[in-house]
Amino acid sequence: MSDLCAAAIFIALTSQAAAADTGPIADNPLIDIPAGPFVFGRDDGPENERPRRVLDGQAFAINRTEITNRQYRRFVEATGHRAAFYANHPALGLDDRPVVGVSWGDAVAFCRHYGxxxxxxxxxxxxxRGSNGAAFPWGEHGGKVVPANFGTDSCCSGDARDGYPMTAPADAFAEGASEEGVLNLVGNVWEWTSDLYAPYEGQAAAESAGQYRVLRGGSWNSDPSHLTTTYRLAYDPEFRFAANGGFRCVRSAP
Structure with a gap:
């Protein structure tokens, strides 16, 4: 290997390391997302994704992967919090798979425990989406081979075409990583967000205002139309029986 090639590899590796913080959750580092303008929403999708805007984002850091069963179990053992509903499932409960069967409140409690x-x-x-507002974490186009864990072509059944009939390991599909190296932001499991579901502009219908939280990202049994970086799903925050819903945490800038 030439000195020039070796130097390039060293620079690449150290740059990636500098962008990650080991964080408080073992085996799940926090990846730095820098401040700056970014694209939010879109004008050519479902009504609840509109309008497209450019916002000035603050810096934050986000878990590299979804929270796994192993990581959630450590939290349960440390706090006495209730276990995930699918903790003992022979496939969904595997240590390296993303935890599923957790309510919004369970996810909040986990993240809060770690600050x-x-x-x-x-x-x-x-x-x-990255800084340029891509439709997918890996770029603007889905392509013939989608580097994510998803389901059949019509909603909503899992299949094993991607190698996994249900959830995949949280660090799978590295080729589908985001601009900063975050994994499985679409596919594998839906992810709880902190926000109440409401239109981006205007007012929510009275019967739904304040009732639902937003899930993002699609899952192992989603059809491809649910896998974009802008798709929003309103969901009952108390429901903890979904076999396709998980989460990850962030550290916001002070």
């Missing part, structure tokens, strides 16, 4: 919080929709979208 973190759930990401806002804006934080999720900036981490997933």
């Amino acid at each position: 973190l919080s759930l990401p806002s929709e804006q934080q999720y979208e900036r981490a997933a």
